Amino acid sequence: MAAELFPTKKLVPPASTSSSTTSIQQYQQQNLTNNNTSSSTAQGCCNWQGLYPTIRERNSVMFNNEMMADVHFVVGPPGGTQRVPGHKYVLAVGSSVFHAMFYGELAEDQDEIRIPDVEPPSFLAMLKYIYCDEIDLCADTVLATLYAAKKYIVPHLARACVNFLETSLSAKNACVLLSQSCLFEEPDLTQRCWEVIDAQAELALRSEGFCDIDTQTLESILRRETLNAKEMVVFEAALNWAEAECQRQDLSPTIENKRLVLGKAIYLIRIPTMALEDFANGAAQSGVLTLNETNDIFLWYTAAKKPELLFCTKPRKGLAPQRCHRFQSCAYRSNQWRYRGRCDSIQFAVDKRVFIAGFGLYGSSCGSAEYSAKIELKRQGVPMAQRIIKYFSDGSSSTFPVWFEYPVQIEPDTFYTASVVLDGNELSYFGQEGMTEVQCGKVTFQFQCSSDSTNGTGVQGGQIPELIFYA
Numbered sequence: 161m162a163a164e165l166f167p168t169k170k171l172v173p174p175a176s177t178s179s180s181t182t183s184i185q186q187y188q189q190q191n192l193t194n195n196n197t198s199s200s201t202a203q204g205c206c207n208w209q210g211l212y213p214t215i216r217e218r219n220s221v222m223f224n225n226e227m228m229a230d231v232h233f234v235v236g237p238p239g240g241t242q243r244v245p246g247h248k249y250v251l252a253v254g255s256s257v258f259h260a261m262f263y264g265e266l267a268e269d270q271d272e273i274r275i276p277d278v279e280p281p282s283f284l285a286m287l288k289y290i291y292c293d294e295i296d297l298c299a300d301t302v303l304a305t306l307y308a309a310k311k312y313i314v315p316h317l318a319r320a321c322v323n324f325l326e327t328s329l330s331a332k333n334a335c336v337l338l339s340q341s342c343l344f345e346e347p348d349l350t351q352r353c354w355e356v357i358d359a360q361a362e363l364a365l366r367s368e369g370f371c372d373i374d375t376q377t378l379e380s381i382l383r384r385e386t387l388n389a390k391e392m393v394v395f396e397a398a399l400n401w402a403e404a405e406c407q408r409q410d411l412s413p414t415i416e417n418k419r420l421v422l423g424k425a426i427y428l429i430r431i432p433t434m435a436l437e438d439f440a441n442g443a444a445q446s447g448v449l450t451l452n453e454t455n456d457i458f459l460w461y462t463a464a465k466k467p468e469l470l471f472c473t474k475p476r477k478g479l480a481p482q483r484c485h486r487f488q489s490c491a492y493r494s495n496q497w498r499y500r501g502r503c504d505s506i507q508f509a510v511d512k513r514v515f516i517a518g519f520g521l522y523g524s525s526c527g528s529a530e531y532s533a534k535i536e537l538k539r540q541g542v543p544m545a546q547r548i549i550k551y552f553s554d555g556s557s558s559t560f561p562v563w564f565e566y567p568v569q570i571e572p573d574t575f576y577t578a579s580v581v582l583d584g585n586e587l588s589y590f591g592q593e594g595m596t597e598v599q600c601g602k603v604t605f606q607f608q609c610s611s612d613s614t615n616g617t618g619v620q621g622g623q624i625p626e627l628i629f630y631a
Contacts, residue, residue, distance in 0.1 A: 523553020
């Protein structure tokens with residue numbers, strides 16, 4: 161599952177420039193992959209200690225090595241265990257839990273310790289940090305490594321795991337990570353998850369990971385006031401979750417059982433706030449609602465005297481979009497701004513994660529007119545989102561919003577390219593006195609010219625006066 165949630169990625173501090181680095185890495189790799197149960201490699205050299213000038217390097221040789229091992233761990237669930245050698249002194253220096261285990265008042269003299277609740281790769285990742293002072297994380301094991309780091313109170317490794325998860329956070333895994341962040345009591349990660357879920361709610365609710373969350377997390381998401389999603393999408397996501405929960409409980413995924421596993425959570429879906437057409441063609445015919453509930457909701461839509469409902473009738477607030485306006489003035493001329501299928505483009509970067517929902521564009525300077533716009537967002541030349549959409553301008557110098565289908569996650573300190581190809585007969589207004597840096601609330605935008613721009617737009621003037629975003 162983790163492999164599907166996160167892109168494969170490793171976080172490794174810069175290697176030492178010592179001449180012995182290569183041989184240390186060879187030892188680590190051999191010990192990690194082979195569970196080196198023989199000390200012949202080190203014993204073959206009578207003065208192997210002299211090969212490594214620092215205590216860190218000498219400790220690295222001991223990582224997962226039988227030589228001088230005075231304790232062993234049987235790690236993993238039954239049927240998937242791995243026997244791992246350890247050295248009490250090194251482990252006690254790296255973890256207060258190991259210190260108490262080996263040298264505390266209640267220490268027990270055990271030669272073999274069973275750890276069934278930690279996966280072997282994650283336990284080895286923790287030991288590699290303790291022995292080698294190296295953090296080596298990947299998507300497959302980061303959650304289990306965080307669990308191990310929390311269990312044995314290795315705070316710096318736990319922080320590195322959380323940072324890795326924050327970097328890998330997206331709409332696809334935000335719901336699962338929300339559940340895990342609450343379990344691990346990581347409020348910063350929890351907040352980051354909510355930011356993604358709120359801004360990209362429909363993508364998050366339609367992700368496979370949403371169906372894997374626990375009931376408590378489901379209820380917290382359904383209760384969320386700032387979800388930026390249509391209520392019909394929320395309803396469909398809840399039904400998908402219910403089907404998965406039926407399978408987890410070995411129940412047949414019938415309508416009755418879906419309602420059973422949803423329980424009171426169904427009343428957190430704000431069904432009366434759906435468009436009447438969505439309710440009539442969707443929720444009303446789903447079978448999940450009782451006949452009385454369906455009738456009462458229809459009456460709530462149509463009757464002057466509305467019945468009392470167990471469902472919340474107040475629409476969610478959602479998120480208020482913000483606008484970054486990069487020009488200080490606008491103008492029009494008798495021969496500008498003209499569109500002949502050419503691209504207007506600008507590059508931008510932010511200092512905090514935001515979600516671009518669309519652009520604000522100028523419209524006709526010659527009265528009302530309609531334009532067809534192909535909008536696109538790219539990162540390092542790779543398209544992230546694009547959409548063809550029409551918008552109507554009323555002849556004023558105002559900007560007119562055009563929206564992507566879903567908000568696009570933008571990471572800090574990376575330049576992205578915003579582009580539009582407009583098709584319209586009328587000349588339009590254009591921006592002047594452009595700024596290279598704009599402060600919007602707590603977010604700073606930086607702008608630079610794009611080589612994709614073939615219609616004249618740049619930092620100083622042109623089209624794409626606004627970036628519409630959530631933060």
